[in-house]
Amino acid sequence: MESTVTAFASAPDDEGASGYRVPPHNIEAEQALLGAILVNNESYDRVASFLEPRHFFDALHGRIYEASAKLITAGHLASPVTLKNFFERDEALAEIGGPQYLARLAGAATTIINAEEYARAIYTLAIRRELIQVSIDMHTRAYDAPVDDTPAAQILDAEQALYQLAEQGKYEGGFRNFYESLKGAVDMAAAAYERDGGLSGISSGLRDLDQKLGGLQPSDLIILAGRPSMGKTALATNIAFNAAKAYKAEHLADGTVSVKDGAIVGFFSLEMSAEQLATRLLAEQSGVPSERIRRGKIDEDEFHRLVDASRELQSIPLYIDDTGGLTIATLAARARRLKRQRGLGMLDIDYLQLLSGGGKYGDNRVQEVTQITTGLKALAKELNVPILALSQLSRQVEARDDKRPQLSDLRESGSIEQDADVVMFVFREEYYVQRKEPREGTPEHLAWQEEMGKVHGLAEVIIGKQRHGPTGTVKMQFQADVTRFGDHIQDDHMPEERY
Known part of the structure; x- marks a missing residue:
């Protein structure tokens, strides 16, 4: 069957001929999947998590899939009979036989077992077409970019488009058995x-x-x-x-x-x-x-x-x-x-x-x-x-x-x-004590030296929030001259310091 949709702009073939290549698609797979859904609506549940109407190459097939989805999700039966009212005035369907085309889809249906494989083939081809479209957009933008549209901005947008496309190309997701x-x-x-x-x-x-x-x-x-x-x-x-x-x-x-x-x-x-x-x-x-x-x-x-x-x-x-x-x-x-x-x-x-x-x-x-x-x-x-x-x-x-x-x-x-998920604070009391140094030779300076001896080289990491575990304070050593944190050394292992 010839597709009822006109392909988006595509590049000339490799030989440089004046014709244009048709984007990748598989009309037979689309027909087989739609037929399986119309015969057994449970087929839709197997593919609904990743397949959308836009993934169909044939726009009419996308509309049939979308109409079927609306009926099924509303708790109704999707069949050639129930879908007939949706497509009585559809010009694209009229060109290929009218509502009788829906009956032919159901008559040539594949089994429910193969439905997911056909859906994945349709999905993969759709991702390939989107990849082609991204390359066309990059090509067109690079040729016609205004002065303020820098190459760096174009590269950034292209990277984002490609990464989003890569993330779409996954079938994972949805509910998982608790055993998994x-x-x-x-x-x-x-x-x-x-x-x-x-x-x-x-x-x-x-x-x-x-x-x-x-x-x-x-x-x-x-x-x-x-x-x-x-x-x-x-x-x-x-x-x-x-x-x-x-x-x-x-x-x-x-x-x-x-x-x-x-x-x-x-x-x-x-x-x-x-x-x-x-x-x-x-x-x-x-x-x-x-x-x-x-x-x-x-x-x-x-x-x-x-x-x-x-x-x-x-x-x-x-x-x-x-x-x-x-x-x-x-x-x-x-x-x-x-x-x-x-x-x-x-x-x-x-x-x-x-x-x-x-x-x-x-x-x-x-x-x-x-x-x-x-x-x-x-x-x-x-x-x-x-x-x-x-x-x-x-x-x-x-x-x-x-x-x-x-x-x-x-x-x-x-x-x-x-x-x-976790909020931690770094605190060094030594920093604040050091700034309060009194004049040398005074009783206050002796008291300050004693206080500095208690906090010198010590740091605290205060865990103020943790989704997976307890909060609290972790003591550490800190060498300021080489900006290095280390595990806390007990007081009886600390070297003597002079000020």
Whole structure:
């Protein structure tokens, strides 16, 4: 049967002939599926979760499918007889025999067993046609783009269109038998049992933090907040490096990759340059203070430590994007691209308030941040990776005697607190005590020295919210000169400090 729809514009054939190729389609499969639905309406239930009227090449077939769907979902029978009233004046149907065509479809019906296979063939061909249309749109836009339509914007839109198309090309979804969900939970527990440290998520490389969180969980949005100079970026880079360093994967026979430990990490550094971030990591791993690295004031031993650390850093799967002023849409597109090209197991963003929503919000920053946090949570679920996003705290923390942060201190806190699966705060009391140093030689200075001895090199990570586990405080060590966090050392193991 000849199609009743005119194909959209398509490219000339490979030989350069004046004719045009017909987009991929299978009219016989469409007829067989419609016939199966008209004979046994249960066929519709097998394909309704992924097949839509727009997926049919023949527009008439799409209308028949849509009319059948309306009747079936309303609890009525869809058959050649009940559909007759819908198509009595349909010109396309009249050209091929009128309502009798519906009866011919039912007469040539395939069995209900084959219905899903025919539907998948129709769906696959529809995705191929959409892919052709995306390429045509790219071709036309590139030729006729106005001056203000930059190539970068065209590439971004093309990437988004292709990724959306890739996400559509999946049959998964809908309800699952509880046994399947239970099996997934048991498999996750088994993987945690076999993994070092017994974690179900990605290890942060910090023992006490991992015990509280169970690792960084896939699809979670994790907010790490703190006032300036508390060490947010340092902790984020420590976690990113530890995850990337621990990365172990196995290439399976079917071409897929099974990650055994660690993660490929993408780091969006919106505040610091990639070189500054690399210097921090180099200082952390070599033990040479970053200030001395920048000024070149290092001895021969330190130089060799830098060389050794740089070799180790070169081999880890850590990718840095230091583009400033990104929109949430651009960030998402680049994260998807990294996952396609390299793989992706974890995403870090430093920091949330430097992102923009991309819309026109005027002075309504709260609404814009809501779009950003909602977009980040959706991206975490879409890519099935944990996203660690840093966030600034409001100045009201400084006005309190106890400067330990809490959830209400988050800037534009409503959406951040609501969308996040985990909210953590970095707090270093040493920072505040150090700023209160009295004049030397006074009794107050002796008391200050004693207080500094209690807080020097200590940090707290306060877990203010966690969907999967408990809240509470994790104590850590912090080496400010090399911006490195480590597991807490008991007091009787601490070295003596002088001030």
